Amino acid sequence: MTCALALAGCGGGGDGDTVDSVAPAPDLGVTQPGTDGSDGGEQVPDVEPDFFLQKLSTSPTIIELSDEQAIFNVTVKAAEVDSGGAMVGKAVTLKVVSSETNGITIEGQSTQVTDSDGNAVYTLKLNPQAVVDKDALIANGFTLMATANKADGTAVAPQELRVSVSREGSGDGTQVVESELDISTSLTTSSVSNNVLNVYGDTATLSVIAKNSKGARVQNVQVGLGIDSIKGISIIGGNSKSTNTDGIAVFNVKVDENLSKAERDALLIGEGIAYAISIQEQSGATKQETGNLSIGLPTSDYVLNVEGRDELLNAYGDEQPLTVTATAKNSKVPTNIDGAKATIKLNNSIAGVRLSTEALTFDATGKAVVSLIIASTLTTEQRKEIVEKGVNYTVVLSEPNRAVTADTYGNEAYIPDSQYQIKFATKK
The missing domain is CATH 2.60.40.10 (Immunoglobulins)
Structure with missing residues (x-):
């Protein structure tokens, strides 16, 4: 018995009949501290990153x-x-x-x-x-x-x-037939004559016209309109219409007039407002076409003129009425000049010369009246200056579509009953 214990303690000993063998450590499925060569310190679990x-x-x-x-x-x-x-x-x-x-x-x-x-x-x-x-x-x-x-x-x-x-197909196992109708569009704006959407605000009609191969317009064609999702651009009154007896489906497109400068600038970048038009005939034939609606700064639609600028001004004192007119360039101009504002200012400051007002408002005929006044108390040198330089002024019109039109005009002056009469032509 003593020999057997000694052998067991030394790692030797007999076979399985020996009851004095040292029992092995239990298998717990994990490495016990100190048995893997480590110092047996505290184990820190891994932390999952966020x-x-x-x-x-x-x-x-x-x-x-x-x-x-x-x-x-x-x-x-x-x-x-x-x-x-x-x-x-x-x-x-x-x-x-x-x-x-x-x-x-x-x-x-x-x-x-x-x-x-x-x-x-x-x-x-x-x-x-x-x-x-x-x-x-x-x-x-x-x-x-x-x-x-x-x-x-x-x-x-x-x-x-x-x-x-x-x-791509019909989605129900039937073959899709492509429409052979010719589709064309026409954009008419409410603020400019060139039919380019006004970035400062506009309401336009987009007409979609359907024609058959013989050029005849086709009624009762279903037309759908989609446009890019861009702030300030919208379709008013629905985006699904049917062509009328003239083969036309009309959609209303609006440009918000309250956009910021940054938002307007963003609209001016690129090729315009992308749109897609889908049609479906009564036969079920379909077709889709895409394009771009042009958008830009408003074009000038009015021509300025000043009636009374041919009249000579008396350097010894005068009051000359000037009628400023704003006339539409052509019959396509959609706006009304009534109530439009303008400014008129002297270009060269001459003592004793003034305008009765610098703010103009046009009436329904496109006219606004202002007086050009020469004081009667001018000195001899001041009168000579008026005669030599003339009186020049600039009119700046803010058009209804927010375009700005400017032009410069002038009147000549004279000294009556003088042996010399100096005239300086400044009329433009």
């Missing part, structure tokens, strides 16, 4: 509703807040809002684990036969929502994406 979900992306970005099922991919990116690096191994759940009616389903599990790049990738399918309202799906698209939880169970901010859907 993370966020980026905006979802689809490939392709616009899903086509055709006669066949459409397969597309959705990617959700999870990234660490501090570094922006990939958040690997996080469970992300994707939801298709209203899946039971829009025909969109996820192929496989709705919860995926992010890969080494921090991406959770899903395959989705659009089944055209399962779409309850195809027109609504094309008009409104569908919504995807991605969610994920932190290690403590709290949710990170979810991400939501509205995906656009376009019609």
